[in-house]
Structure formats: C-alpha cells, structure tokens
Amino acid sequence: MVISRAAGAAVALTLLCGARSAAAQDVRTSVVLGTPPALQLDVRYEDPVAIFARLQGTLVFPVWITARNVSGSPLALGVQDLRLTLGSAGGPTIQLRPIDAREAKQRLSEDARLHEILKRLTQSDWAPDPFEQGLASLELKPAQSRSGYVFFLRPDGFRFNGFMTVATTQHSAEILPNELIRTAARTRSTEPGLVERFVKAASTLPGMSDLPNVVYGRPFANSYALLFGISTYNDEGRNLPGAAQDVERMKAYLAAQGFDRVVVLSDRAVTESALRQVQAHFNNQIGPEDRLLIYYAGHGQQSKNGDADLVLSSGARVPMERFMLWIRGVKVKHLLVLLDACYSGTVITGVRDVLAPLDRPTREKVFALAREGSRFVITAGDANQVAHEDVQKWGGGLFTSAVLRALRPAKGGGIVTTYDLYSRVKNYVVEEVQKNGLTAQMPRIRDLGFGGDGKNPPELSRGEFVFVGSS
Numbered sequence: 001m002v003i004s005r006a007a008g009a010a011v012a013l014t015l016l017c018g019a020r021s022a023a024a025q026d027v028r029t030s031v032v033l034g035t036p037p038a039l040q041l042d043v044r045y046e047d048p049v050a051i052f053a054r055l056q057g058t059l060v061f062p063v064w065i066t067a068r069n070v071s072g073s074p075l076a077l078g079v080q081d082l083r084l085t086l087g088s089a090g091g092p093t094i095q096l097r098p099i100d101a102r103e104a105k106q107r108l109s110e111d112a113r114l115h116e117i118l119k120r121l122t123q124s125d126w127a128p129d130p131f132e133q134g135l136a137s138l139e140l141k142p143a144q145s146r147s148g149y150v151f152f153l154r155p156d157g158f159r160f161n162g163f164m165t166v167a168t169t170q171h172s173a174e175i176l177p178n179e180l181i182r183t184a185a186r187t188r189s190t191e192p193g194l195v196e197r198f199v200k201a202a203s204t205l206p207g208m209s210d211l212p213n214v215v216y217g218r219p220f221a222n223s224y225a226l227l228f229g230i231s232t233y234n235d236e237g238r239n240l241p242g243a244a245q246d247v248e249r250m251k252a253y254l255a256a257q258g259f260d261r262v263v264v265l266s267d268r269a270v271t272e273s274a275l276r277q278v279q280a281h282f283n284n285q286i287g288p289e290d291r292l293l294i295y296y297a298g299h300g301q302q303s304k305n306g307d308a309d310l311v312l313s314s315g316a317r318v319p320m321e322r323f324m325l326w327i328r329g330v331k332v333k334h335l336l337v338l339l340d341a342c343y344s345g346t347v348i349t350g351v352r353d354v355l356a357p358l359d360r361p362t363r364e365k366v367f368a369l370a371r372e373g374s375r376f377v378i379t380a381g382d383a384n385q386v387a388h389e390d391v392q393k394w395g396g397g398l399f400t401s402a403v404l405r406a407l408r409p410a411k412g413g414g415i416v417t418t419y420d421l422y423s424r425v426k427n428y429v430v431e432e433v434q435k436n437g438l439t440a441q442m443p444r445i446r447d448l449g450f451g452g453d454g455k456n457p458p459e460l461s462r463g464e465f466v467f468v469g470s471s
Contacts, residue, residue: 027178033171038075041166042066048086049179052160059154060104061096066147069140077146078168079137084152085173087163096152101134104151220333220370221289222260226281227251228274229266230298233313242389242396243297246340249396249404250295257467259293267313270298275310275318276326291334291465294327297397300341300387308343308383320347328375328448335448336418336465337377340399345382348444369417372463375448376418378425381441388438399443402428407467418464419445 027047033039044064052059063084069075084096099107135148154160165173229247231240247264254262263281265274278294279286286292299311300320309317320339324347327337339347380387380399387399394401406424407416416424426443433441449458 029177031166031174032070033168033174038071039171040068040070043166043176047178048160048164049162052154058107058156060107061152061154062149063152065135065150066145067140068145069142072142075140077138077140079135079150081169082150083167085165085167087161094158096154098150099153101131101151105131107153220291221287223291224282224286225254225259225262225293225295226278227262227264228270228296228298229264230270230313232267234315238299240298242391245391246297246396246400247295250400253404253407270312272316272318275323278327278330286330286332288331288333290332292330292332293336295338300343302343308346320344324377333373334463334465335375338403339377339379340387340397341380342386343383344379344387345385345444347377348379348382348446369464370466373450374418374461374463374465375450376461376465377446377448378422379444382444385441386439388441398429398432398441399425416467
C-alpha cells in the first residue's frame, strides 16, 4: 500500500541528508639547460601556487616533460637526474627527485584517502593513465626528443612561497613560472645564488588567489554520516516500518562506499538535543576538510505558519528550518542533506534547479569537484507535497529508493555527483508517481552556498558531493 510520509493517522516522513568553477591553471613553458645549450625542456604542469596552498599531506606532483637534445652530440638523459627545487616561505628550499610511476600511483592511493573513489579513479579508462606514460631514461641523438610524465613527491607540511626551478645533476637550474612568477629565465644563467635570490623575492609577493582544478592530491579528508530514523510512535497508528528499512539500506550503502564513520540514532534516541548537537555524535572530530552526510527518517507535519516540522517519537515537533540551521553550523568541506518528507520543500528557497551532469568524466573534473567546497539539500518534494512510501513496492520511501537506485546506476560503475544524483532521483520519482497514479511529488534541490563570514553571504558551491556508482 502506498502511503505518504506526513504526520497523521496513517502517514509518514523520511528525511535523508547525505559554482563558480575555477579553470585549471595549466602552465606551459620552455627552458634550456647547459652552457653551451644542451637540453631543452618543454614543461607542462598544474600551477603549484594554488595546489600546494590548498592540499594537505603528501602530494604527488606530475610534470609533463618533452626533452630535446639541442647540442651537436649525443646526450644521455637520466630521469633520476632531474631535479625540482621549491621555495619554502620563511625557510629553506627543498629539492625533489623523481619517483617511480608505480610508487607515485601507490602514494596517491594512500595519501588522497578517497577509499573506493580514488581506487576506481586511478584504475579508470576515462583518460590515458599518466602512470603508464612515464618519461624513460635514454640517450638522445642531436635534435631527437622524447616526452612523458615525471613524478615528484612533495612532502607533508612543506610551505611553498611561489618559486620553482628545474635542473639536472649536470646542468644548472632555470626558473619555472607560476601564478606569482609569470616569466621564467630565458637565458642559461650560471651565476651563483639564483635559487637564493628568488626565495628572497618570492617571500615579498602577494598571497594566493584563484584556485585551479587539481588532478592529484587530497580533495577532502574523512567522510562522516549521521542517520536518524524514527519508526515507532506513542500512537502506534503512526508507526513507519519503511523508515527503519530506509535507514538500514542507507547505512549499508555508505559502509560499502567507504565512509570513515556512520552513526545511527533510532526512535527515542532521536531527540531535539540529538538533532542539534551534530558534532557531539562524532566526539567533535569533524573538521573543515571533511565531508558530512545527514539522513533523517520520521514523520513530518505542516505547521500553522506554513512551514513544516519534524515529529519525534514522543509527538514533540522540531521545525525543519531550525534543523537545517543546526546542520549548516557544522564547518565541513562538503555537506549533503536529502529530505524524503512530506512538505520538506519548505526548506527550499532560492532554488538552483540547474543540472550540471558530469559529461565526459575525467580525473581532472572529478578531483576538482571533490576538492572545492559544497553544501546542498535535496528534498523529496516541494513545500505542499507529500512523500510517498510503499514497503512492498519500493522497500520503503519512494525518494530514498530513488536515491539508492541513482547511486547504483544500471550500467554499473562511474562517478555520481550531486547534480547527477538529483537528476536521476527526480526522473525516477516522477515516473513512479505517474505510473502508479499518485499525487504529485517533485524532488527539489537547493545550493546552500559555501563560505561566508557573517558579513558576506556564502557563494554558490564550487564543488559537489561525489559518490562512486556501483552495480
């Protein structure tokens, strides 16, 4: 039997919680090493100014190099002889040596801490695997060239102040440009103190600015989820068997997804205090680089002022807007709130119902979305619609079933972003409503905005909450 999740004699609610896009700053430059000229390096890399400022932990830094012998004699090119020197703000410089492609891939898998997301990204066929395109050591004949990636490893805790040089063990360093240092030295400079001069100069340059897309690094830290489920009430006629099943299904999915910690509160444990003190359920361990998904299942009811409330087991009410205010107070990089509730659309104002599906997915796009902050809420319907439930037909709520279905695409695999999720959920819910002759139910999405400091309103989210689709 299809029922609606609104508070009443036989009705119910489930509440499930789970840009301006900066263009990649792809630096391309050319330097000549040696006196007389011996080795020309055409170099391409992501601007390290923003990457190093934003990403924490050890960082695999790939550099695409085309090496050309510009001398009149054969030239031995040993990849392990290449060096990158980085400037450290207020401290010494650091010299990076290339690491093996296999080690780079393993480091990326360990340090980015993206669980199954990262494993599948590094194994995907979306784009040519850079770890299979490493620059090989060889002897170059005059005018001969070779291209490939060289992988460097920036250690954790290093502070970059804006200057970088490239050299070999046989050739002196030349400056590589970035956002702060726009031009590289074009002459083959051998004067002493080249690195030291740029360390001093870079220390006076302005701070970091626009953020480019990032391919390698740690887009976010830990993944947390808080699931609330209310199935039993003082009035047994209002019990919600589907809500309990939805919570269990969501818990199983998030565990398989690789979330670091999933906390479930059920029935009488779901109090106003429990809804308000989100951080307390995780011992205040959630940090600004983490992401948070909140899920709530229970009754909802319209209030006299036209808003809507969550209804607890005892019959007490908590305004949905107040609940959302508490959640938005948690400082995280990514926040996703999904409301499978009658009248849950009351929390949707300033709707940003614009789809941005991840077409032609690449590592660059996915890591950019995962790195930039985001806060979204998706509701089961609008402010005046009920949310349908049928345990036999959908295994619980229609909206929750649509969410889980969208996260497990029929074709299997792939990446599911926030807008991908919303698009799939909306289509499925509308189809099921029409097929079963039910009252209208149209899921909605709202960008809660990211950033802001009390004086300035938050901007639209630049990133999205990213899931790994599973078959």
